Amino acid sequence: MNLESHPAITLRQIWHFVVAAETGTMSEAARRLHMAPSAISMSIAELERIIGAELCIKRKSKGLTLTSTGRAVFLQARELLDLADEIASLSKGDRPNVRGPLTVGCYMTLGPTIIPPMLSDFAAQCPHVDVDFVEGYHEDLQERLLDGSIDAAFLYDMNISPAVRTAPLLTADPYILLPASHPLQAAAEISLKDIAAEPLIFFDAPPISTRILEMYRESDITPHVLHRSRSYATVRSLVATGRGVAVLFQRPRLEAPYEELRVALKPLAQPRSAIRQQATVCLAWPRSTRLNARAQAWVDVATERFSANPPDVV
Template identity: 90%
Template sequence: MNLNSHPAITLRQIWHFVVAAETGTMSEAARRLHMAPSAISMSISELERIIGAELCIKRKSKGLTLTSTGRAVLLQARQLLDLADEIASLSKGDRPNVRGPLTVGCYMTLGPTIIPPMLAEFARQCPHVDVDFVEGYHEDLQERLLDGSIDAAFLYDLNISPAIRTAALLAADPYILLSAGHRLAAADEVGLKDVAADPLIFFDAPPISTRILEMYREAGLAPDVLHRSRSYATVRSLVATGRGIAVLFQRPQLEAPYGELGVVLKPLAQPRSAARSQAIVSLAWPRSTRLNARAQAWVDVATERFSADPPDVL
């Protein structure tokens, strides 16, 4: 390295390129960075001039498409920004000084109970981090973690790729959702054998759906699946009309009290010899990636927030 000269590339140009590549459009990158789209475009054009290669193809209808060089530069650019964060935080070490963008994911049904309290607490402790989040299902979020489009994600710790590391946050117990007029609506708890003859309104989203089927098999039962849905609202509505029962792994936040919606939620009774069929909610990130200061702060705050005061709706 020539110590008498310095690279013409700036961290600002790198930052603009990474945000544009991850958001997919100049307009969204401009919104995230609170800048004009033209300024983002000029910054990336200057970066392309210095590198001597086109990094992305800009189409109004399709947004940005990275070239092969752009994909290679994006990987190194992320690492460079992470290293810059590490250097900047060496003499600071406290969360109020952590800065920059952070994109996190959350398993769809966990969003209403995990994301609002987490965003509030993180904003209190890390006010200069610009957090964006995406909701999705199990496989989609794991793919996003591994391709680098999100930094961390809240997932159920079941069927996780070996390439992903997890930190357990809390446990979600299984429940039985019944219609208000069900014969067992007044029971303190309900076992799977108690509702073996009832049609199942199946929440069909792995890994929870996989765990529900395993529970039936462990009980020596075969569920009579009547309807399938990935929507808690749809499952709840079908149960309320008496179409069947549902097995859930959290108490979903509803738009009105359970009684008004025509359903009741009962803890799942299990034989004393059986292990509890809890599902563990974890925070996940790629094993191959060293967490940057922002993502590490997110992991730390989540661990503190939910271990000290787990949501009562899970």
């Protein structure tokens, strides 16, 4: 290679372009990189000048739209940044020297429990990685993994695409949510048969909703679904007003004790058969993509964090 004639493209220009393309606007890229939008714009303009082609079209109402050349450059640029991270990781050999942007996803209802401790632990070990996160539901997050808009995601390990690799982190047990005045509120545990005739406030977000229906079917019970919601807070509020009961796989920290919120949370009694009731929370990433140093560090920190100190509520 003739280094003297090599284009003067810098990793910083590549980095600015990738972050802008991933976030969709100059202002959001500037926020993530702690720079002025004009500096990001100038960096990308210089990259376009060196390449000799327009990489993105800037529209105030629609943000950035990549050109055909921009899409091709974006894919190669991500690979280049990943390779640079791997080289830095090999030469430095420790997490404090890993740097750059990282975008992770989290299944909506797991966010309050998993994201805060992960951000704290990860920042302590990888202080130079700029982490952003998005919350979503099962199919949406898997699509984002496969289109490259997020690097890794916390999901339930059910109905996972064959194109996605997973690492198990912890298990979640099912619970029954009752109105505080319910006759069974003093019971140590409750079976599905105990609430078979009760109206069900259905948490309607796969794969948890699918698992709940499977549990009813395996217990030979047809649930009477009165209301459906994808919001844990809405489900809890409907139960609190006596509209029905709910089956959930998590016990998120609340703004007040369950008693003050007029609900009672009870363990679901294990059936005598070998029906699997637990759900596994995992970290997922694309099978076809080799993790960059930032994403690998995120996976490692999550595995260490939750295997050694699982959340007291999930």
